[in-house]
Amino acid sequence: MELNQLKIGENIAALRKAKGLTQEQLAAQLGISAPAVSKWETNASCPDIALLCPLARALGTNVDTLLQFEETLSDQEVVEQINAIIQTAMQQGCPAAEEKLQELLHRYPHCAALQFNAAAAYDTFQMFSPEIPSLWKSRKKALLEELRASGSSAYWQSATIQLASLALLDGDPEQCAALLRELPEHVGDPTSIWALYYLKKDQPEEALKLIQKQLYKLVNQTQTCLVSLMNPKLMSRPGQLLHLCQAYRAVSQTFGLADMSDAPMMEAYLQIGEFQQAADCFARYVDIALGPVTFPDEELFSPGLTYKKQEGFQATTQPLRRLLQQSITTEEKYRPLFEYPVFTQALEKLKASV
Numbered sequence: 001m002e003l004n005q006l007k008i009g010e011n012i013a014a015l016r017k018a019k020g021l022t023q024e025q026l027a028a029q030l031g032i033s034a035p036a037v038s039k040w041e042t043n044a045s046c047p048d049i050a051l052l053c054p055l056a057r058a059l060g061t062n063v064d065t066l067l068q069f070e071e072t073l074s075d076q077e078v079v080e081q082i083n084a085i086i087q088t089a090m091q092q093g094c095p096a097a098e099e100k101l102q103e104l105l106h107r108y109p110h111c112a113a114l115q116f117n118a119a120a121a122y123d124t125f126q127m128f129s130p131e132i133p134s135l136w137k138s139r140k141k142a143l144l145e146e147l148r149a150s151g152s153s154a155y156w157q158s159a160t161i162q163l164a165s166l167a168l169l170d171g172d173p174e175q176c177a178a179l180l181r182e183l184p185e186h187v188g189d190p191t192s193i194w195a196l197y198y199l200k201k202d203q204p205e206e207a208l209k210l211i212q213k214q215l216y217k218l219v220n221q222t223q224t225c226l227v228s229l230m231n232p233k234l235m236s237r238p239g240q241l242l243h244l245c246q247a248y249r250a251v252s253q254t255f256g257l258a259d260m261s262d263a264p265m266m267e268a269y270l271q272i273g274e275f276q277q278a279a280d281c282f283a284r285y286v287d288i289a290l291g292p293v294t295f296p297d298e299e300l301f302s303p304g305l306t307y308k309k310q311e312g313f314q315a316t317t318q319p320l321r322r323l324l325q326q327s328i329t330t331e332e333k334y335r336p337l338f339e340y341p342v343f344t345q346a347l348e349k350l351k352a353s354v
Helices: 009-018 023-030 034-041 049-058 075-092 094-107 112-128 133-150 156-169 173-181 191-200 204-229 238-255 262-271 275-290 318-330 332-339 341-353
Strands: none
Touching: 009 034, 023 034, 023 049, 075 094, 075 112, 094 112, 112 133, 112 156, 112 318, 133 156, 156 173, 191 204, 204 238, 238 262, 262 275, 262 332, 275 318, 275 332, 275 341, 318 332, 318 341, 332 341
């Protein structure tokens, strides 16, 4: 079959738009004219064979997918499929969900978006079923290594960062450092420029989507940085830890995100012997853990764009609550808190939930 018999124009156009590229930008990357790209997308002509690999790379895909020799999923379809699998994990357990996930991966073996989201699904499995973390971790690692090997421009950097984190957890700091050194040191953020571009094109809804996604990402990164600073090797004084907890709480409340700051705050109060305050923190933490899932401020983040709104679920899973209960009841440092009714009442509520 000759290339001109393959109707790949629609595929090129869809992949280009998904990457946020104009015809002119794609043409510049390939060293050709914008009208040439336009002719491809209308099936008036086809790319030269020598351009197929550079074109696939520019579009964040591979030649097989570009030529539609294999089935693939859109980003929206991937999200829908993964959400359905998470629902299965909640309702039927992780083994049933993982079986569905494996079936999906076998059906679409080169769908980078699916591999990336499937790796994240294994993190969710570990929350629901922490008793077999090595299985979930090994399968997540295999998916991330596939993504790196594929050279997918959309996911290579994220896959590298996650593999570095796994190497550290596996006790291999040198492998972690080697992976991190592969990342570019300086990467600019084009969000504001793209937003101005969309406004100039009279597409405010596209500008809004872009900014909301970036804001959601940055707020989550801020929370992650604050949690990292709570490491005793970085902030050893209880006063510093309390200040970090207050900053974390302020960020969470400002943007309507889940506030779990009472857990580290309890630890800080334990360190300075303020047991009543520590007991009060534990009671608040249990109420939040047993309460409904917190959703971000809809005035700032549109549901379905930056997160999926699902009602009827508790903020924490039963296995995590069980681990918390075991820790609280067995570790010596929590012994003084058993003298306080607010603590024992909260502990009974926690026990009843598991």
